[in-house]
Amino acid sequence: MSHKNDFMINGKYKIIFGLSNEFSVCYNEKKPIANNYWQSANPVINKLPIFLTQLCLLIAVTRAFIIILRPLRQPRFLSELLAGILLGPSALGNIDWVANNLTPFEGSLFLETMSNLGVTFYMFLVGLEMDISPLRKIGKMALSVAIAGIMLPLLAGVGLHSMVLQHQRRVHAPEMGAYFWSIALSVTSFPDLARILSSLKLMYTDLGKTALTAAAVSDLSCWSLLVVAVCLINGEKELYVAIPVMVCMTMFLFTLRPFIHRIAKQISITNKEAPIPDKCIYFILSLVLLSSYITELCGAHSMFGAFMLGLMIPGGKLGTAIKDKVEEFVVGILLPPTFLIIGTRTNFVFIFADISVGLVILVILLASFAKIVSTFLVCLFFKCPMRDGLALGVLMNTKGVLALIVLNEGRNMKGFDQQTFTWVMSAILFMTIIIGPIVSYTHKSSRHLKPYRHRNLEKSKPDAPLRVLACVHSTKNLSGLISLMQISNATRKSPITVFGIHLVELTRASAMLIFHDKNKTVDVEDNTNTTREKAEAERIVNAFESFENDNHATAVQTLTAVSPYASMHEDVNNFALDKYANIILIPFHKRPDTAGGWTDEKLEHKLVNQNLLATSPCSIGLLVDRGLTSFPESQKGIRECRVAMIFIGEPDDREALAYAWRMAGTPHLILTLVRFVPGKDVSELIENVEEEDEAEIFTVMFEREKQKQLDDDYINEFRFKTMHDQSIAYIEEQVNGGDQIVSAINSAYNDFDLYVVGRGHGRASTLTAGLSNWSDSPELGPLGETLVSPDLESPASVLVVQQSAFLSTESYKYQ
Structure with a gap:
């Protein structure tokens, strides 16, 4: 389907250029008839039932995968990702009834809107959970692991993308795809890594401390690179377009952060034992929307402003109260649409189309092992035990939701076509599956x-x-x-x-x-x-x-x-x-x-x-x-x-x-x-x-x-x-x-x-x-x-x- 005249019929849809970077979907939609100045039907009524059906089905399938994969020590992220892929064109999405009623194209815009809202609040929680104060005293080994885990995957991403271009012979922006390939391979999902270490009871060990510290450095560096990449792409490669974003971040740091700390201090003084008032929590959540809107105006994604706001909120009573209030709703309700979006953009049916099987497997393996090899070499340099080096390399390869956000952003900006997107998703699936068994083998078995x-x-x-x-x-x-x-x-x-x-x-x-x-040193509010x-x-x-x-x-x-x-x-x-x-x-x-x-x-x-x-x-x-x-x-x-x-x-x-x-x-x-x-x-x-x-x-x-x-x-x-x-x-x-x-x-x-x-x-x-x-x-x-x-x-x-x-x-x- 790489030629201009290719098309396919899927139920009521006629899809043109289905495998290329761009494709057209033709369908008929009955528009509501205007009655004076008001429409006779609510335009949302056609999209909301579809979204609710998708959400309920996705949550149910996710819970089923969690029950099945729990004995195999697989994280919840894998269950959510598999649920999205199962409902996508790789599996059930190929059935006409499912494609027409459960995942119709006309419902994708509403689904993406809810997905963006979920990603925005999720990134706020990531910033809220991440503590960057230990980075002031970061050790040499953790810093070296973070730097090596960024540099080698960046180079691997550029090299793999260039190799794919030579064999695909498709027309799209090569440098744009290289940006997102590199960042996706370099990022380490801090919250997902923390959950894995907690479930494996390794969070407090030297291995866990090194992994979390290096992951924090990696996340902050990769998000900075992603901000620059998005700004450059939106500004058509003009570097000065990043200036408004930098000014916005600086204003957040020097004006909004002291204001929030003053609020937290005042709450602590007046309510030492009482819970945080709801109005303070709702005010912070309103700031999430405001900061997201401002960064969107500056040319960056709304999630960057929410992430920065989360970093600025001090830990302790205020941060814990906010997480208690919204975490389960964000993770359980707002975030699942993102996995369905990823699933609909992943198609394993065409993973080997026009490309040799050996090349596809080579790309997936090189993408999966770039970060493992770089981390393992650093551990050997510091004379760490080989089992610690292998486990740390696998743990630093934890991708999670943050990598999906990077890939989704690259797909929105046409840095991936459906086939290359599926390759990277295959690598992420492989990385996630091997974490539990390898770390359990090196640190949970009786061998050690x-x-x-x-x-x-x-x-x-x-x-x-x-x-x-x-x-x-x-x-x-x-x-x-x-x-x-x-x-x-x-x-x-x-x-x-x-x-x-x-x-x-x-x-x-x-x-x-x-x-x-x-x-x-302990802050006064603490x-x-x-x-x-x-x-x-x-x-x-x-x-x-x-x-x-x-x-x-x-x-x-x-x-x-x-x-x-x-x-x-x-x-x-x-x-x-x-x-x-x-x-x-x-x-x-x-x-x-x-x-x-x-x-x-x-x-x-x-x-x-x-x-x-x-x-x-x-x-x-x-x-x-x-x-x-x-x-x-x-x-x-x-x-x-x-x-x-x-x-x-x-x-x-x-x-x-x-x-x-x-x-x-x-x-x-x-x-x-x-x-x-x-x-x-x-x-x-x-x-x-x-x-x-x-x-x-x-x-x-x-x-x-x-x-x-x-x-x-x-x-x-x-x-x-x-x-x-x-x-x-x-x-x-x-x-x-x-x-x-x-x-x-x-x-x-x-x-x-x-x-x-x-x-x-x-x-x-x-x-x-x-x-x-x-x-x-x-x-x-x-x-x-x-x-x-x-x-x-x-x-x-x-x-x-x-x-x-x-x-x-x-x-x-x-x-």
């Missing part, structure tokens, strides 16, 4: 857990550097955890790196993560707008910073993770993997009361603890705080801190001993290792196994003998290396059951500030078998639960240690 085989405390030297991930839900958890870290013997030879994470329940639709910078939750977060940050200042051999990094309780453990686990943490410290979900019982039970916190114990990639310590206090060197002369390590055997106990061994070097700390061994009356516990499972009996016996040998070796090593240390005592006592352990603790070992025990996950021991019959908190283990029971005379704090779930699975697979 192998380095943790040698990161457990048992295999480390007692004076090796320690990396601790300390989790707190509120300020109530701070005292005990910080005291525990203070008695963990941080020295210049064996420093401690602490990553303090404040866990907050997600109350909005998208997870967010705030890294706290000690040197950052102080006056501080809510109770923010004030608590600041107290937690200040407590960790004070701990760092008081202990010169420690380094602290604090952050706040906002996530649903059901998946909060995934955030913690991924951060532990990213920072190579040796141990995760978590608080018990109950707190002791004055009567010796328990109060303030948080079942959601219990769920988080149980999930962490079942999935943690490193060792994990659960602290039951009963007033644990530390005794730093500055307070010499006060009583000593007494710690008892109760050892029964197997991996969790060895891991607990490893942590207690590290504490032993702390000044004014006395460590007592109490090992309970089976007495003569204890018979070996063999599980009921059928006679035909005789081989399994021998396997169980062999593994237990192996674990007993490992216990003896580790105890002997501990005794040999600490024999001259007067602050360490070793006691070995024979017992015949759990009741004798409880009696021994009550009578001889009841004068301690802290007990350190192993959880005994997966262990079947004769010494603790009777203790687990009445278990109410299985996350503490049988011995840990015994030590925190009200029946025990010593109300001391208890630290329950478990070796990583990854290692425990291998250690106990014989059971």
